[in-house]
Amino acid sequence: MKILALQQFPQILKSQNTQCNDSKKFIRISIGIGTFISLFLLIFRPFGIKLYSYESWLSIIGLGALNTMLLLINHFGIRPVVMKTPLSKLPSQLKQIAWGVWNLLSIAFGNFLCINALSGFNGLEVEQFAALVGKVLLIAIIPKTFLMMYSRIKELEKKPNYNGRLSGIQSKQETDQAVKNGLNIYSESGTEAIKIALSDLLFVRAEDNYVNVHFLKNGEPKKALLRNSLKNIERQLQDYPVIRCHRSYIVNLHRVTKLSGNAQGMTISLKEYSTAIPVSRKYISAAQKAVLTVTPKL
Numbered sequence: 001m002k003i004l005a006l007q008q009f010p011q012i013l014k015s016q017n018t019q020c021n022d023s024k025k026f027i028r029i030s031i032g033i034g035t036f037i038s039l040f041l042l043i044f045r046p047f048g049i050k051l052y053s054y055e056s057w058l059s060i061i062g063l064g065a066l067n068t069m070l071l072l073i074n075h076f077g078i079r080p081v082v083m084k085t086p087l088s089k090l091p092s093q094l095k096q097i098a099w100g101v102w103n104l105l106s107i108a109f110g111n112f113l114c115i116n117a118l119s120g121f122n123g124l125e126v127e128q129f130a131a132l133v134g135k136v137l138l139i140a141i142i143p144k145t146f147l148m149m150y151s152r153i154k155e156l157e158k159k160p161n162y163n164g165r166l167s168g169i170q171s172k173q174e175t176d177q178a179v180k181n182g183l184n185i186y187s188e189s190g191t192e193a194i195k196i197a198l199s200d201l202l203f204v205r206a207e208d209n210y211v212n213v214h215f216l217k218n219g220e221p222k223k224a225l226l227r228n229s230l231k232n233i234e235r236q237l238q239d240y241p242v243i244r245c246h247r248s249y250i251v252n253l254h255r256v257t258k259l260s261g262n263a264q265g266m267t268i269s270l271k272e273y274s275t276a277i278p279v280s281r282k283y284i285s286a287a288q289k290a291v292l293t294v295t296p297k298l
Contacts, residue, residue, distance in 0.1 A: 030071040038064030108133040188228040201252040206230035245279045
């Protein structure tokens, strides 16, 4: 057990470094959103905002700082607590929606309390709070849309000039180009990447909030840990001859030597890797088709 822990120690350090990078990125994003809100209110003065005095300017700047603080509290204070509750078992898309709604309501409520405090607290009126939620939503749409567009552009920049698809059917020219270019597998934040030759990739395995990328280095099996979901990795690798064969596995088709079993249970054998990879029933048909279609080039 001690030896196993020592072997995993470098990967633990690597995952902690990834978490640190993710945290720094979120802090920068939160500061950017707070700054945007302050500048937006100061420049455009929506919703009848009047800037009669120096104190009014400070109040607007303070609202931006308040929004930054609320985002940080939600991310570093509330989110870790929520992830320890049964809510963490919800589907990822539902969790994202729920978290977005919580961020919106908590920021709106914080702004509501701040504005009331500055104007001499007038009590909690549902109509005023609902109106403020609408205003916060209108303002939040702008930086959120920008961040989504920026993330999409960065994702497209990372993808190689290769037009195959996950079906496993690629032309010889396309496959040769992919082998030549190699591939980059990125963490969720985009701050870390594993760059390897396509011919060296064995498989990618999901492990909680991380993925373990298994590959060959000088003929020896190695693995590297990245913070990301297997679904995101599948999207990154959709232009390469790889296939999802299990909820926890993506395999390199060019490493497949044999597909064993039947409809009740199948496994994939890989060249220069002794352990068979399971194939779940959901992926049997796609795996059989892909293995028959793609000719190993190793």
